[in-house]
Amino acid sequence: MTAVDAQVRTETLQLGKAIGAALHDALEADDKVFLMGEDIGQLGGVFRVTDGLQATFGPQRVIDSPLAESAIIGTAVGMAYRGYRPVVEIQFDGFIYPGFDQIVAQVAKLHYRTKGRVRMPMVIRVPYGGDIGSVEHHSESPESYFAHTAGLRVVTAATPQEAYSTLRAAIASDDPVLFFEPKSRYWSKGEVDRSIVRDLDAASILVPGRDVTLATYGPVVQTALEAAEAAADEGIEIEVIDLRSISPLDVDTVVASVERTGRLVVAHEAPKEASVSSELVASVAERAFASMQAAPERVTAYDTPYPPSAFEESYLPSVDRILDAVDRTLGRRHSRSTEPAAQGGAR
């Protein structure tokens, strides 16, 4: 290790702690940054992500708010009008809907409505996704609602480093950003270098491969990496792309990859209909149809409400479901058609 390397501030952190570190560093760097949300102060958040921040920065920078999501977002709009950079927390994915109007009708549009004179440098943190064995409204993936709304940036992260770097970039952005935190990965550990700030718009190729492009984000990234490893044992090279940015989607990176591999699988925890995978598959087909050697495949949650946690294992994308889809793109299995009668075959 060289002397320069030794100065890099790397440490091993859990993903949740990396988010806390990013919040700490952002609060320290800019006194216009403040945090607001339910239970984020004294308690340190229900996941302890904001643990210790109120003690360090005081109750005027880390604000325990009344229990009202529309007001958490809406008052942050007013504070942004006065030059602040709000970072607000929605306690769980399923609780964001009371704040939906303020997010999509106000936060997203104020810059456009005012021809750029009013900026909304707001970050809305949302712990999201399932696989934590919780009750209803605690495991949802509502990112598509926001990706559909112009004016918002929607991002997520899969590792402690990504979580730190993404949040710092989100707070630095003058555009409003929804940061979806994969709560099932809060306790996963990794190296974090606090000097790395990422580009909010770009996807990242985690594993190069020649056979199939597998694009995913958030909590499914780890599942995708495990699938790629398993496939490698069979000599199949899966190129794993962490989309990182849900809106805008980095279609260029995926198109370039599909032009090499000829095959596309998209995986995420959100239901399939009108989802990020719908958009990505359509966009890639528009631009790389000639390169595609197989129909694209999607591995998503089913189009049901998030089920009781006893069903989570069936509902969420798994290594096996991803490998099954990879096999179909490679022609190693039959297509998805489930029309039984016309085929007349054994069932």
Added chain:
Amino acid sequence: MSLIEDRSLTAPAPNPALAAGLDEPLTVLHPDGSRHASELLDAHLGDVDEHALTDLYVDLSILRRIDAEAFALTRQGELLLWPPSQGQEAAQIGSGRALRDTDFVFGSYREHGLAYLRGVDQGEAMRVWKGVQQSGWDPMEHHLATPQIIIGAQSLHATGYAMASRLDGSDDVAVAYFGDGATSEGDVNEAMVFASAFQAPVIFVCQNNQYAISEPVAVQSGFPLALRPTGFGIPSLRVDGNDVLAVLAATRIAVERARSGGGPTFIEAMTYRMGPHTSTDDPKRYRSEDEVAAWREKDPIVRLERHLEALGAPIDRIREEARIRCDAVAKDLRAAVTAVSVPDHRALFDHVYTTPTARLERQRAEHDAFVASVVPEEHA
């Protein structure tokens, strides 16, 4: 300054009578122009002399003229839509005159009087109603938020702004304007929760103009709207909204309370929207001529005119001065509206983000290419 650490110092003392004017709205100017004593309001009107009354009269008259001119412009196809403010002049001018320039106003779509008072060019203000822009003015320049169509949403923005002002250690206040219907919205109620919890220097001005489009206020509430804030620990003042002095005094009370750390105040200004909800509405379907006629007797401008006359002011000269000012404003307004041109179609893509995304730039290029392909170039 912390938002919460000094709560014990600023929390209002228990007060069994948080609301004033519940039985009869507070007033000092009666419809016949006579001035009546009000223990609560008079203390805040000491400086209002004949000169100040004349200024208020001119302001009220100009607002009415702006409204009439804009309404006429919808009939001439120059404006798409107009939400009239006739009848609500005193509520808007009276409250707006109690503010200073650095206070921040968050209105709905009917606060033409506030735009006028905050120095917005009328041509700019009309761009929204001409359909070429969603906010004609620079909110930061005029300390006036962009018009708000979503009912009550701005009450939260005002509360947040007030919280931020308090954090800054500033004595700037924020004011939210909304109608009676908005008090049914969750956002207005959540705004009161936050304003109360954080003792935000915000003033909620509810212009109770009796109707939410067609629904009378009785549909929103079976009791005075001014009672609602008391449940949040927010003091309220229910005033005659057609009495410009009563609204001025009540707003001054609220502003002084907010500036000195006393927290939020709710003002219910009892008034009446004399015209339709918007230029597309037909109020004859939901209210009687008798009702409208009864409110016409309470006209805020006539009332102030009678008062000036009773004071022995040179009313003919004042009327003439107002007329000259109104004519000038109307002429400028008409010229400005006519001069507004439709922006270049490329502006469609501007300002979605602070820096354009690759995705949007691609769509802009696709749009430009399509337009170029179907619009033949002019030949010399």
